[in-house]
Amino acid sequence: MELNRLQAQLVRQVLGWLKQQRLDIGAKVSTSELARSFEVSRSPVRVALSWLAEQGVLEPAAGRGFLVAKAVDDLCEQQLGLQEDQEQQLYQRLVEDLVNACLPSECSEADLAKRYQTDRARLLDVLHQLDREGVAHRKPGRGWQFHTILNSRQAFDESYQYRKLLEPQAPLQPGFRLDLQRAAEIRARQQQMLEQGECLPREIFEANAEFHEFIASCANNRFLLQAVQQQNHLRRFVEYQYKWADKPQAVTKSCTDHLAILDALEAGRLQRASNLLWLHLDRTSNLSPSSTRIDTDNWLEATSTTD
DSSP states (O other): OOOOOHHHHHHHHHHHHHHHHOOOOOOOOOHHHHHHTTTTTTHHHHHHHHHHHHTSEEESSSSSEEEEEEEEETTOOOGGGGGOHHHHHHHHHHHHHHHHHOSOOOEEEEHHHHHTTHHHHHHHHHHHHHHHTTTTEESSSEEEEOOOSSHHHHHHHHHHHHHHHHHHGGSTTTTTTOOOHHHHHHHHHHHHHHHOOOOHHHHHHHHHHHHHHHHHHHOOHHHHHHEEEHHHHHHHHHHOOGGGOOOHHHHHHHHHHHHHHHHHHHHTTTTHHHHHHHHHHHHOOOOOOOOOOOSSSSSSGGGOSSO
């Protein structure tokens, strides 16, 4: 089976997910869980899983679905014949420049194509992705404007102020219904991180974002969920660069907070869950000037002696 660009991108996402989950050989791979995680329908996920089965990474299960057939920890994309994802590289370079304040707020497509030495089609794919993530939008003509992301202490503080107003309201909504099966999956991932102790920044952020979006989704209010998702998009750019390894107790505390909130939700103590969620966000937002959660060069506020 030959993959197109989008299918190859999804295969990479599935590989990353398999490595993150650390599934044993013989473990079931859930098509519906992957579709939900990547926000796509089941059909493209099945294509990606079928391709990985052809490569011997997975194997068809009796009836339907797939099982893990090979350890994937040390498996790289080149071993599977996947071409280097130039679009993802361009996306990462552009995001890093935004985080480090290396780009003006407005740029023309010609200037961006020249800066990154890329063709217009690939550039537009990346810009449209940033548009969907609420980071950029096309101006009249051929220019693009980039929105504020969390690359300063003020932006960071404003984001948490907004989140403290918004997220604790989710358990108190009249339509709130806890998905017990999904809650068990979220709990297992948080518990795994707590026991594991050392995690990659990407793993930490994705587990964190998954938890907060899950709480919002249970409120059954599309606008509340969209707002939380948009904040996670903005946070991701910087949080991938945080030096969590310098402060492992921060990961422990975050997971402990999340598990306590799940305990309250599962016990039906919605007001307590709301209070715990507010306290969790408030504590996380109170950064000291020397905090390792602010470590990019352009965050000059991090070296200040005042809050």
